Amino acid sequence: MNRVRSRKGAPGIVEVAIRAGVSPATVSRFYNSPDKVRPGTRHRIEQSARDLGYIRDRMAGSMHSRFSGTIGLIVPTLNNAIFAELADSFSRQLGSHERTMLIACNNYDLDSEVDIVRSLLERRIDGIALIGHDHTDTALHMLSVRDIPVLSLWNYRKNAELSTIGASNAEAGELATKHLLDLGHEQIAFMCSDTAINDRSRDRKMSALATMKQHDITVSDDMILDCPYNTGIAKTIATALIQQQQPTAIFCGNDVIAHGVVYAALALGIKIPEQLSVTGIGDFANSADMVPSLTTVRLPAKRIGQLAADTIVAMSMARNQLPTTHSRLDCNLIVRESTCAVRANLIQQQLT
Amino acid sequence: MNRVRSRKGAPGIVEVAIRAGVSPATVSRFYNSPDKVRPGTRHRIEQSARDLGYIRDRMAGSMHSRFSGTIGLIVPTLNNAIFAELADSFSRQLGSHERTMLIACNNYDLDSEVDIVRSLLERRIDGIALIGHDHTDTALHMLSVRDIPVLSLWNYRKNAELSTIGASNAEAGELATKHLLDLGHEQIAFMCSDTAINDRSRDRKMSALATMKQHDITVSDDMILDCPYNTGIAKTIATALIQQQQPTAIFCGNDVIAHGVVYAALALGIKIPEQLSVTGIGDFANSADMVPSLTTVRLPAKRIGQLAADTIVAMSMARNQLPTTHSRLDCNLIVRESTCAVRANLIQQQLT
DNA sequence: AATAAAAATGCAAACGTTTTCATTTACGGT
DNA sequence: ACCGTAAATGAAAACGTTTGCATTTTTATT
Numbered sequence: 001m002n003r004v005r006s007r008k009g010a011p012g013i014v015e016v017a018i019r020a021g022v023s024p025a026t027v028s029r030f031y032n033s034p035d036k037v038r039p040g041t042r043h044r045i046e047q048s049a050r051d052l053g054y055i056r057d058r059m060a061g062s063m064h065s066r067f068s069g070t071i072g073l074i075v076p077t078l079n080n081a082i083f084a085e086l087a088d089s090f091s092r093q094l095g096s097h098e099r100t101m102l103i104a105c106n107n108y109d110l111d112s113e114v115d116i117v118r119s120l121l122e123r124r125i126d127g128i129a130l131i132g133h134d135h136t137d138t139a140l141h142m143l144s145v146r147d148i149p150v151l152s153l154w155n156y157r158k159n160a161e162l163s164t165i166g167a168s169n170a171e172a173g174e175l176a177t178k179h180l181l182d183l184g185h186e187q188i189a190f191m192c193s194d195t196a197i198n199d200r201s202r203d204r205k206m207s208a209l210a211t212m213k214q215h216d217i218t219v220s221d222d223m224i225l226d227c228p229y230n231t232g233i234a235k236t237i238a239t240a241l242i243q244q245q246q247p248t249a250i251f252c253g254n255d256v257i258a259h260g261v262v263y264a265a266l267a268l269g270i271k272i273p274e275q276l277s278v279t280g281i282g283d284f285a286n287s288a289d290m291v292p293s294l295t296t297v298r299l300p301a302k303r304i305g306q307l308a309a310d311t312i313v314a315m316s317m318a319r320n321q322l323p324t325t326h327s328r329l330d331c332n333l334i335v336r337e338s339t340c341a342v343r344a345n346l347i348q349q350q351l352t
Numbered sequence: 353m354n355r356v357r358s359r360k361g362a363p364g365i366v367e368v369a370i371r372a373g374v375s376p377a378t379v380s381r382f383y384n385s386p387d388k389v390r391p392g393t394r395h396r397i398e399q400s401a402r403d404l405g406y407i408r409d410r411m412a413g414s415m416h417s418r419f420s421g422t423i424g425l426i427v428p429t430l431n432n433a434i435f436a437e438l439a440d441s442f443s444r445q446l447g448s449h450e451r452t453m454l455i456a457c458n459n460y461d462l463d464s465e466v467d468i469v470r471s472l473l474e475r476r477i478d479g480i481a482l483i484g485h486d487h488t489d490t491a492l493h494m495l496s497v498r499d500i501p502v503l504s505l506w507n508y509r510k511n512a513e514l515s516t517i518g519a520s521n522a523e524a525g526e527l528a529t530k531h532l533l534d535l536g537h538e539q540i541a542f543m544c545s546d547t548a549i550n551d552r553s554r555d556r557k558m559s560a561l562a563t564m565k566q567h568d569i570t571v572s573d574d575m576i577l578d579c580p581y582n583t584g585i586a587k588t589i590a591t592a593l594i595q596q597q598q599p600t601a602i603f604c605g606n607d608v609i610a611h612g613v614v615y616a617a618l619a620l621g622i623k624i625p626e627q628l629s630v631t632g633i634g635d636f637a638n639s640a641d642m643v644p645s646l647t648t649v650r651l652p653a654k655r656i657g658q659l660a661a662d663t664i665v666a667m668s669m670a671r672n673q674l675p676t677t678h679s680r681l682d683c684n685l686i687v688r689e690s691t692c693a694v695r696a697n698l699i700q701q702q703l704t
Numbered sequence: 705a706a707t708a709a710a711a712a713t714g715c716a717a718a719c720g721t722t723t724t725c726a727t728t729t730a731c732g733g734t
Numbered sequence: 735a736c737c738g739t740a741a742a743t744g745a746a747a748a749c750g751t752t753t754g755c756a757t758t759t760t761t762a763t764t
Contacts, residue, residue, distance in 0.1 A: 010498050012750060023714045028752055038712065038760090053497060058474045059411055059420065060750035063719040068411065070454075070475065078440040081433035081637065088430040088457060095456070095468075100475060102422075103455055104447070105440060122410045123422065123452060145405060146362050231641045259638060266643035285433065286611060286638060289583045291618035364720060375744045380722055390730090390742060412720035415749040 011052040020048035031056055062124060070100050071312055072120040072128040076108045076198075080229050080256060081284060083131065086153070089305030090129065097313045099126070108197055114139045121146065126316040129153050129308050132199045133160055149315035149322075153308050154299075155200045156328040163315070163324040165308050167331040169281075172297040173204035175333045176251055176279040177211040179295070184342035185249040185277060188212070189223040189241055191234065191261065192253030201253050204281060208251055223247060227257050234260025235267075242270060248277065248342050255280035255287050258294055262338065273340035283334060292337035300329045363404040372400035383408055414476060422452050423664055424472040424480035428460045428550075432581050432608060433636060435483065438505070441657030442481065449665045451478070460549055466491045473498065478668040481505050481660050484551045485512055501667035501674075505660050506651075507552045508680040515667070515676040517660050519683035521633075524649040525556035527685045528603055528631040529563040531647070536694035537601040537629060540564070541575040541593055543586065543613065544605030556605050556633060575599060579609050586612025587619075594620060600629065600694050607632035607639050610646055614690065625692035635686060644689035652681045 017024040022041060029036050030045045037045070048054075062068045071094055075083040091101040102120055106113040113130075117139040120128060127149040143150050152162040155169045180188055190209070195202040212219050222245055227234050238250065238261040252258035258280030265272050272278060272292050280287060280296035287294040307327060315322050369376040374393060381388050382397045389397070400406075414420045423446055427435040443453040454472055458465040465482075469491040472480060479501035495502050504514040507521045532540055542561070547554040564571050574597055579586050590602065590613040604610035610632030617624050624630060624644050632639060635650035659679060667674050 014750085024751080025715075025753080026713060029713085032752075036712075041712080053494070055470060055473045055494070055498075057476065057750055059414055059476045060719090061752065062411055063415060063721090063750080064752040066719085078430065078436045078443075081436055084430045084433055084436040091430075091455065091457060095471075098471075100454055100456070100471060102452055103443065104452070105443060118407060119447075119452060121407045124409065124411045142405070142407065146407075231638055235641050260641060263641050263643045286583055289587050289612060289615050290642075291615045366720085376721080377723080377745080378743060381743085384722075388742075393742080409720055412749090413722060415720080415751090416722040418749085 011054050013054070013056070016045065016049050016052055016054045019052060020044045028061075067126050067316070068124040069098060070102050070123065070125050071309075071316075072117075072125040073101055073103045074106055074113060074116055074120075074128070074130050075103070076131060077105050078103075079105075082229065082254070082256070082282065083301075085301040086305045089302045090309050091305075093306045093309030094313070097309065099309075099313060110134065110136050110139075110197065114142075117142055121148070127151070127312040129312055130162075131155075133157060133162070133164075134197065134199045147320050149312055149320045151308055151312050151315070153304055155203060156326065157203075158326065160326060161324070163311070163322075163326065165304055165311060165327045165329070167299050167304075167329045169200045169203040170207035172281050172299065172331045173207040173251075173253075174211050175297050175331065176281060176295075177208040179333055179335070179339065180249045180251060180277060180279060181211070181215055181217075183249075183277065183339060186217055186342075187223075187246070187248045188217075188219070189225065189245060189247035189250045190219070190253075191225050191227040191237065191241070191250060191257050193229050193257070194226050204253050227253070227260075229254055229256045231256055231260040231263070234258075235264045236260075238264035239268060242268060242276065248275075249339070250276065250278050252278065252280045255282040255284040255294065255296055258296065258338075259286065259290070262290065262292065262294065272338050277339040277342075279339060288334075288336070295336045295339040296334055298332050298334050300331070303329055363406050365406075365408070368397065368401050368404055368406045371404060372396045380413075419478050419668070420476040421450060422454050422475065422477050423661075423668075424469075424477040425453055425455045426458055426465060426468055426472075426480070426482050427455070428483060429457050430455075431457075434581065434606070434608065434634065435653075437653040438657045441654040442661050443657075445658045445661030446665070449661065451661075451665060462486065462488050462491075462549065466494075469494055473500070479503070479664040481664055482514075483507075485509060485514070485516075486549065486551045499672050501664055501672045503660055503664050503667070505656055507555060508678065509555075510678065512678060513676070515663070515674075515678065517656055517663060517679045517681070519651050519656075519681045521552045521555040522559035524633050524651065524683045525559040525603075525605075526563050527649050527683065528633060528647075529560040531685055531687065531691065532601045532603060532629060532631060533563070533567055533569075535601075535629065535691060538569055538694075539575075539598070539600045540569075540571070541577065541597060541599035541602045542571070542605075543577050543579040543589065543593070543602060543609050545581055545609075546578050553605050560603055579605070579612075581606055581608045583608055583612040583615070586610075587616045588612075590616035591620060594622060594628065600627075601691070602628065602630050604630065604632045607634040607636040607646065607648055610648065610690075611638065611642070614642065614644065614646065624690050629691040629694075631691060640686075640688070647688045647691040648686055650684045650686050652683070655681055 013024045013027050017027045078084050094101050104116045129151040131154050150162050152164045154166040156166040192205040193201045227237050234257040250261050261278050265276050270276050280294050283296045283298035287296050365376045365379050369379045430436050446453050456468045481503040483506050502514050504516045506518040508518040544557040545553045579589050586609040602613050613630050617628050622628050632646050632648035635648045639646040639648050
C-alpha cells in the first residue's frame with residue numbers, strides 16, 4: 001500500500017538524463033565538474049533540468065561522497081543578539097561556498113552541547129564551529145573519532161588545542177580597564193557573568209583584575225559582582241551597587257550588562273560620565289546610538305563569522321589534514337560618551 | 353587508491369548488529385520503534401552501540417524513509433535581533449521533536465529567497481517556515497510540487513493562502529495608534545520601514561493610518577516617513593522630524609526605530625513623555641529596561657516559534673494532508689513611560 | 705588517411721540505512 | 735504437551751546519487 005511514491009512528481013537525475021539523451025552519470029558530472037562534459041551536452045542537460053524543474057538531491061549524493069555540504073554552528077544563545085551577528089555572517093559566507101548552516105543553541109550548558117553534537121553528527125556535518133574553549137571531552141572525542149574539522153570561535157588563545165579564530169578577550173578586558181585607569185579611576189567596580197562556564201567572561205575578568213593589580217590597586221570583593229547577560233537584571237544589580245559602593249567607574253563584562261548599568265544610572269539621576277564612567281565589551285547594536293553612547297571594546301563579530309566560514313570549508317576540503325591555526329583578530333577600544341576623567345567626577349561630587 | 357574509508361573508525365549499523373548478535377534490521381528497529389524489539393535484545397543492542405560509540409546516520413536513513421528530520425526557516429535577518437528570539441525558540445522546540453533547524457537569511461530580498469529555497473530543498477527538508485506573506489511564485493511552486501509543508505509566520509491574516517501562525521500586525525498598528533489618540537494626540541508622526549517588500553510593516557502602517565482616518569484626523573505627508581530597521585538611522589531621521597514638524601507623538605513601526613527616536617529626543621533634550629510620546633511595536637530586549645521605558649505592542653515571538661515548530665512537524669508527519677489553518681496569537685499593548693496624555697505636553701510647552 | 709593520445713560518456717557497483725515479506729520464536733489456553 | 739496466534743527477528747531489495755573502470759568518440763599528430 002505504501003507504493004505511493006512520496007517524491008510526488010519531482011523528477012530525479014534519471015529523468016533528466018533520459019530527456020537529455022545521456023546517462024545519469026553524465027548529468028551527475030554536469031553538476032559536480034561541468035568542465036568534464038562537452039558544451040553541447042552541457043546545454044542539453046541544462047535545458048532538460050530546467051524543463052523538468054529538477055532539484056538535485058544532495059543527500060543521496062552525500063551517501064557516496066561523504067560530504068553533506070552542511071556545517072554546524074553551536075552558539076550559547078541567539079536570543080541575546082550577542083551571537084546573532086556572528087551567526088548571520090557565518091551563514092552568509094557559507095552560502096557563498098555552496099554550504100548551509102545547521103545551527104543550535106546550548107544555553108551555556110556543556111552537557112546539552114554533547115547531545116547537540118551527536119544530533120549534528122547524525123546529520124553528517126562536514127565541519128563544526130564552537131564558541132570558546134570550554135567543551136566536554138565527550139563531545140570533542142566524538143568529533144575527533146570521525147575526523148570532523150572543529151573550529152573554536154570568538155576567543156583567541158595562543159596555545160589552544162583547537163584551531164581558533166577570534167579576538168583576545170583578555171586583551172579586551174585589559175583595554176577597557178587601562179582606559180579607566182588612564183582616566184584616573186580607582187574606585188572601579190566589575191560586573192561580569194558567571195565565569196565558571198564561560199571562558200570569554202573568565203578571560204575578560206581575570207585580565208581586568210590582573211591589570212588592576214599591576215597598577216597596585218586593590219579591589220575589594222564588594223566591587224566584584226556576578227551578573228548574567230540580561231539588561232534588566234544588570235540594571236537591578238547596578239542600582240544597588242551604585243548606591244552602596246559609590247564606584248566612580250563600572251567595568252562591564254559585556255555591552256548588555258553595560259546597557260543595564262547606564263539605565264540604572266539614568267533612573268537614579270546619576271550623570272554619566274560626570275559622576276560615573278561605564279565601559280562595555282562587544283559593541284552591540286545600540287551601544288553607539290544610545291544616550292549617552294557607550295565606551296566599549298569592539299569585537300569583530302562579522303569578520304570572525306566570515307573568516308570562520310572560509311576556514312572551516314577549507315578544512316573540510318583538505319580532509320581535516322590542515323595544521324591547527326590560531327587567527328587573532330584585533331579588538332579596538334572605542335571611546336564614546338560614557339567615560340571621562342575622574343577629575344570632573346570629583347568636582348561634581350564636591351558641588352553636590 | 354581511494355579505498356581509504358573516509359568514515360574513519362566510525363562503526364556502522366552492521367558493526368553494532370554483529371557485536372550484539374542480531375541483524376542490522378533489528379538494530380534499525382531498536383532506534384525507530386524500540387517497542388518492537390524484546391527487552392533482552394534491546395539491552396544488548398544498547399550496550400553494543402554504547403561500546404562502539406555508534407552514531408546513526410540519519411542521512412542514509414532518509415534515503416529510504418523520505419524524511420530528513422530537518423526543517424527549514426528563512427528569516428529576513430538574524431542581525432537585528434528582530435527574529436533572533438523567534439529562531440531561538442523555533443530551534444529549541446524542534447529539538448524536542450528530534451528535528452534540527454536549517455536556517456538562512458534572505459536580507460528582505462525575495463529573489464535571494466528563491467535560491468535559498470532551492471538550496472534547502474536540495475538538502476531534503478521536511479517542511480519550511482517563512483516570514484510573512486510576500487513570496488515569489490517560483491519559490492512557492494518549487495515547494496508545492498514536492499509537497500513540502502509550508503508555514504507563514506509572524507503576520508496573521510484571515511484569508512492567507514498558506515497556513516499561518518502569527519499575531520495581527522494590523523491590530524498591533526491599530527492598538528498603538530488608538531493608544532496615542534486616547535491620550536489626546538493629534539500631531540502624530542509615523543516612522544515605518546519601506547512597505548514595498550514587507551507585509552508586516554505594510555499592515556502596521558496601513559491600519560495606523562486607517563485608524564487616524566476613522567477618527568477624522570488628516571495626516572500630512574510630512575508626518576509619514578520611511579525608515580529602515582536601524583536605530584542609528586532612525587535617530588538621524590527623528591532628529592530632523594522633531595525639529596521640523598514638532599509632533600506631539602511618534603508612532604514607530606518597530607521597537608528598533610522607537611529606540612532611535614527615544615535617543616534622538618534624549619540628545620535634543622526633549623522630554624519623553626512630557627514633550628513627546630513614543631510607541632514601538634515588538635517589545636524587544638531593551639524596551640522594558642531603557643530609560644524612559646518604551647510603550648509598545650508585544651508580539652509573542654517565543655510562542656510563535658514554539659507553535660510553529662509543533663505545527664510544521666505535525667504537518668510533515670501528516671504528509672502535508674492537513675487543512676490549512678490560521679492561528680492568531682494575541683498582541684498586547686504594553687504601556688510604559690514613553691507615552692502620556694497630550695495635556696501635560698501642552699503645559700510643558702507653555703512653560704518653555 | 706591512419707593512428708595514438710586525450711576527452712567524453714556509459715555501466716554498474718557502491719554509500720548505510722529502512723522496510724516489506726517471510727520465517728522463526730515465544731506465549732496463552734486447553 | 736500441543737496448537738494457534740501474536741510477537742520478534744532475519745534476508746534482501748530498495749532509496750538517488752557518485753565514481754572507478756571500460757568503452758566510445760573526438761582531437762591531434764604524422
